[in-house]
Amino acid sequence: MNEKLVEINKMLVEVYDDVNLIEEYSIKQGTFSDLSITEIHTIEAIGLYGAKTMSEASMELGITMGTLTIAVDKLIKKGYLERSRSNSDRRIVNVNLTNRGKLAYRIHEKFHLDMVKAIMLDFTLQEEEALLRALSKLNKHLKDIYLGSDR
Amino acid sequence: MNEKLVEINKMLVEVYDDVNLIEEYSIKQGTFSDLSITEIHTIEAIGLYGAKTMSEASMELGITMGTLTIAVDKLIKKGYLERSRSNSDRRIVNVNLTNRGKLAYRIHEKFHLDMVKAIMLDFTLQEEEALLRALSKLNKHLKDIYLGSDR
DNA sequence: CCTTTATATTTTGATTATCAAAATATTTGT
DNA sequence: ACAAATATTTTGATAATCAAAATATAAAGG
Incomplete structure (x- = not known):
């Protein structure tokens, strides 16, 4: 009974660590080896579509605006981001x-999708469904129990 | 088809982020609020049983010995670790x-087990099995494909 | 319309985690 | 006993982070 919990916990921890390692490694090898994982996450948070304000992006990343200011400075210098002030409200930075x-x-x-694809190659349809269902549930529970369902 | 991959990827990323948040939060609240996540991981790597050498521990943590030296210094000062030299080989630090x-x-x-337990409460036996199987497979694949099955 | 208060952001000063390379101490091989 | 190898620490540097102070702009109230 408890045995299975221990096993699942161990798996989760290992998957967690592996994903981290893989992500780090793949960045170091790839086209954008001048980016850190943190910087990739910043780029992800800004997103493809339109602009984000500093508040929005820092909220999404869970870091202070001060931290983000420095990160953005560096990413601008490296040519990945642009900064501009809102015309309607000159306090806001986009x-x-x-x-x-x-x-x-x-x-x-x-890279992310390819990783998932490679992993799922020999999953049966049932296994795929099972994983998706289990992950959804896991995800929902984590948010409900520990993070307070909102935010 | 691709839709499911995107979904699974999204879930994995969210679970990953949530676990990080939860772990950080739970440490901040708990009995050992003077420890960071990194320090907890160092404590985990040393383990309950006997001693580890600096090489062993740094290898396990995937950090350099220089980094570990500093971490160990601080954990000794805080009363969580002890350092001693091997008698058979005075170069080695245990x-x-x-x-x-x-x-x-x-x-x-x-804390970890309680979290898993809380999450699994309303999982059916089948779902439990499915998650465990999927995680094992996921884990194995991650190691095989990206990390080279050994280490 | 000034003046105060609120809001958005940046700057400053500090800390933690990290690495690579140099330095130190000890052991091993010849 | 000397040179080479090994285990660790020290040094010098950088990245990511926060809280609090500083700056700039907007909004609200008399």
């Missing part, structure tokens, strides 16, 4: 991806 | 948990 930023976004997204 | 370190280890372990 950040958006450059073409290079969009390319990095898409390539990272593709 | 590190082990103090009682306080062991308590931290056990409490963190319990």
